[in-house]
Amino acid sequence: MNDHSPSDIEFCNVIKCYGDIQAVGSLNFAVKRGSFHSFLGGSGCGKTTTLRMIAGFEQPTRGEVKLAGKSVAGVPAYQRPVNMVFQHYALFPHLTVAQNIAYGLRYRTPRPDKHTQLRLADEALEMVRLSGFGQRKPSELSGGQQQRVALARALVNKPTVLLLDEPLAALDRKLRKEMQSELLRLQREVGITFVLVTHDQEEALSMSDSISVMRDGAIIQTATPEQLYEAPATRYVADFIGEANLFDGTVRRLQGNSVVLRTAQGLELTSPLTPTGQSLSADALGCIAVRPELVSIAAGEATMAREVTLQGCVEDRIYLGNSTEYRVRTQAFGLVCVRVPRQQDHGANAFEHGAAVRVGWDHANGLAMAL
The missing domain is CATH 2.40.50.100 (RNA polymerase II/Efflux pump adaptor protein, barrel-sandwich hybrid domain)
Known part of the structure; x- marks a missing residue:
């Protein structure tokens, strides 16, 4: 990445330990603003811990994490300009699709009124091509549709960074390919930084502008998909x-x-x-x-x-x-x-x-x- 390119995420000598176990060590990297970046590696390589430190669910033992150029040391997850889509979509079964999407809007400051919340939820549904699904319950949707609702819920707050924790792992191969194209389309349309954690190399290669390959808590190489494959x-x-x-x-x-x-x-x-x-x-x-x-x-x-x-x-x-x-x-x-x-x-x-x-x-x- 060009040193003069603005970064939405930056890690400076970040170390994360759990007791005597070092989960990640001395991470130094930056993710270019508006790009699609992936962390790729096998189980236990440290990629999810890295994602959780960006989200604020974990704090570094040492080092500094910056979001949009500002240090977020000690800033709790709910005050960070990020949203996350999990592998298990965690939709509220008793709420409608529209209510699920609007749920996070209740915690905005200032808080939008109910009419504005539903309008924004409808706009988010249109963004993920689920217009007209607002009054359904999650149980009435397919796995791919639930995935889109989870994306809409994450995007409705217009975060600086969207974090994706293996969100396609539960889908069958054909639907996973369709959702990869959908994620790419969304990322280009909304223009925000997407960060994906995956162990699926095909998924990372097909969607990413840049990829960090991790092993034993360290980044082995960060490069474009073409560079990783060819060099x-x-x-x-x-x-x-x-x-x-x-x-x-x-x-x-x-x-x-x-x-x-x-x-x-x-x-x-x-x-x-x-x-x-x-x-x-x-x-x-x-x-x-x-x-x-x-x-x-x-x-x-x-x-x-x-x-x-x-x-x-x-x-x-x-x-x-x-x-x-x-x-x-x-x-x-x-x-x-x-x-x-x-x-x-x-x-x-x-x-x-x-x-x-x-x-x-x-x-x-x-x-x-x-x-």
Whole structure:
């Protein structure tokens, strides 16, 4: 992010401890105003604790949290310019949809009258495309509609930042995709900062302007979705973001902007350094990652014009609809994953379990990085 870009959220050396357990440590980051930012990581990585400190449900043990440029040290949740949408929508079952949405307006200062509250609730319903649903009860709505009501309730107060704590986790895949598009549309229309916590990398990649990948209470890398996929900082990021064939080894030498890595099997691979792999040096431990869609596959007797070629046999063939994934057992590198587009995987080009095949890629298809 440009240093001159205004930030709606800023963490300065933030540490959060629960007794002797450090949940997050020395977090320093900023979220650009009006952007869609995601915290991505596995369970226990610290992403929800980070979100709760933004919301005010938790206070940092040390360090400073700023919202819209102002420190919020000691400011309770209800006085912060943020709203949160939870995984479980927490709608009041005895209230109508309109009453649920208007509930938070009661605590505004000055408090709007009832007529204004209902008008604002109707406007929020129109924003999430649920006009005419105001008099229904939550039990009369589908899961996706309840999700939209929860969003409307959070947006009606016009917060500076909207926090989303895995809000799509309970939805089926098709509805989740629809709601991802809906969230993107809403974020662009209202123009406020959205912050999403998720363990679903596809969800984060498809919606975010920027993503922070977290592990063990620390941010490993913050970048755009494209940068995370195409230039991961570490082996962990390469493995967590998308699929990757990972070849660990020791750096033999650096050649310009490339690295030569000797694997545990004694074979040498060459690959360009990613921008974050510039710290690699001779004799250091490193990794080369090759994405499955960049690996070619052909019959075992076929010639292949690729710089790295390996013999193997098909151990698994997984049909994914728009592509087919092959897991090929090679003597040199163990399992190598190959992903073939649907239009290329048919007839004589399809391989069954046990088929002898050749897989390969060019040096330029690899990504060299630190472990």
